[in-house]
Amino acid sequence: KQEVTQIPAALSVPEGENLVLNCSFTDSAIYNLQWFRQDPGKGLTSLLLIQSSQREQTSGRLNASLDKSSGRSTLYIAASQPGDSATYLCAVKPDDKIIFGKGTRLHILP
């Protein structure tokens, strides 16, 4: 059974710092891995999607990597800003379904 784990569960860092969020999954048989952002009480915003054949994707200050063989992904946020404060969800797609981690609650201190 596919399980997705995100570490840490919560993180507070001063504005301007670079940071890394971690995601691990138990079964490497996935079609893709996706990182989402969720603001309190809101829906999901897709940040980056990495296909199983890819190693990384970049969008602005965000960079996500995928090591399928080891079952790991990282989301790197450069030069963090208070507006980056949100919950970041990692999700894998083993088949039709998407399996989510519990997320990392990120708080950027002004």
Next chain:
Amino acid sequence: GAVVSQHPSWVICKSGTSVKIECRSLDFQATTMFWYRQFPKQSLMLMATSNEGSKATYEQGVEKDKFLINHASLTLSTLTVTSAHPEDSSFYICSARAPTLEQYFGPGTRLTVT
């Protein structure tokens, strides 16, 4: 990008009543939609897969008679929570699968049962 809407965005109902939540794909046709539930500080858990023109497929532990799903058209799926109880209070999110196979998520519906 593709847009998925949900209605209502929040709803409060009394225990024992039923409430319907709509999920619409606004600019694409979706033969498959998915319904998720999210409790506070928890992950999104898939409840069921909704297929247009056929019965929904429910995940283990989800009561199909309590959570009625109707995918009546290629752009609309509805989730009806029947005989709601306070423990059904949660954030319900739908997603719709586009012809490109990418899933797009709705903004969610906050259900509070008093």
